[in-house]
Amino acid sequence: MKIRICLLSILLVSGSVFAGGVDALKAFISDTRTARADFSQTVFDQNGRVRQKSEGTLAFSRPGKFRWVYQKPYEQLIVGDGTRLWIYDADLEQVTVRKLGDALGSSPAALLAGSNEIEKFFTLKDAGTSEGLEWLEASPRDKESTFEAVRMGFDGNTLVAMELKDSFGQTTLLKFSGMVKNPVLNASEFKFTPPKNADVISD
Secondary structure (H helix, E strand, O other): OOOOOOOOOOOOOOOOOOOOHHHHHHHHHHHOOEEEEEEEEEEEOOOOOEEEEEEEEEEEEOOOEEEEEEEEOOOEEEEEEOOEEEEEEOOOOEEEEEEOHHHHOOOOOHHHHOOOOHHHHEEEEEEEEEOOEEEEEEEEOOOOOOEEEEEEEEEOOEEEEEEEEEOOOOEEEEEEEEEEEOOOOOHHHHOOOOOOOOEEEEO
């Protein structure tokens, strides 16, 4: 049986120098309205064992619109259209749709595709330098969040990695590559129509 772990359902090289990860995040938010990148995702259990590896592509248009395409080991599509969150599992022929609403604000996705009001939803602090990156730690102010903390690693004002620790003791590591900042994105990328043969589950 496949282990299905979806980042958003539990639910991107600059030579600039920043004082720390928090400054790098603020510069990233200020400079990046849209982005496109490839990603790899590794999920570790509470003992550090690898539970799953996957990879795909992402695009976002701030605020509130994003598209994650999981290509391996199974196909899954996640689309935020600014109002709703769509999760399509091709193998199961199943679509889950939820209201995006304020839920985006306290989710890890908000650190990429949310508004500029990051500190309204997260407590930010610098987390030092490691592996040549400036890191910050973002703790959700919402105590009911499924995530305890999110670490973000920057090279200049380019996001290279995210590390998410959830309330179940799991850690999800995302690494981004080939990021293109502020590309022109087609509005259709952030729209989703369920396939005719898919079961649709909504809140």
